[in-house]
Amino acid sequence: MLNSTLRTPSRLLASLTKLQVRTFITSIANPMIVKPVPCLQDNYSYILLDESSKTAAVVDPVEPDKVLGALEESYPEYKLTTILTTHHHWDHAGGNNKLLKKRPGLTVYGGSQQVQGVTKVITSEQQQVKLGDLEIQPYLTRGHTMDHISYYVKDNNEGVVFTGDCLFSSGCGRFFEGTPNDVHDALTRLRSLPETTTVYFGHEYTVSNCEFASRIEPQNQLLHEKLAWARQVGCTTPTTLLNESLTNPFLRVHEPSVRQAVMQEDDNATGLTDVQVLGRLRQMKDNA
């Protein structure tokens, strides 16, 4: 699978483009639908719908009017019950109280008491999160913040994950509160999900991420194609874990090409661990 994909990168990109216009009515028994809602300058909120119970959740609804407008316009028969917050930063959690005023009684999930309006704090991946018949698996993906949660949702056929500011398309979030070890752990566990998993990320940074990644791996033809595609389409959410495993240097710290690029920056960088390569790579991106 991997090798044939590497030989046909443009086919992979074509499938990615198709994903953007596809909804996730993927099974009879337990279908889900995901709709991105662009907010602020480059943020994404998301609407997640459970078809069978006609209930809705919103992920990081920083501009409640925009998210409610999208929900009421396209899916008026759904009842909003839940807010899934990825982390406490204002551009993700900052709309929670305003939305609670408009829709009292919502369940607000988040990874700490720092999350605005939180009613259920997630401190363990064993905690059950449900939306109607959909089971939502929280992942503690610490590093960008120490309360960062990613939400993995699977219906009968398809898995999707909301990765906030942990994992972007061809990039990752800054390590504001955690260590490279925390982020490596978070990214490793996200990467262990099935490669067909659809990834909904928190910011539209794909062009600048691909520009940086192309400098790290100039021989990676798929990256150059992805950069050209991202410049053309503007909105690049979602991506897939397969695509990220081939185009995201922060998921590729074990690859000789990425290691080599990091070592070229520092003559003393022999024998680095994957965690150290990740830390140096993030520093290079911060300084780019």
Ligand SMILES: [Zn+2]
């Ligand atoms: Zn953030």
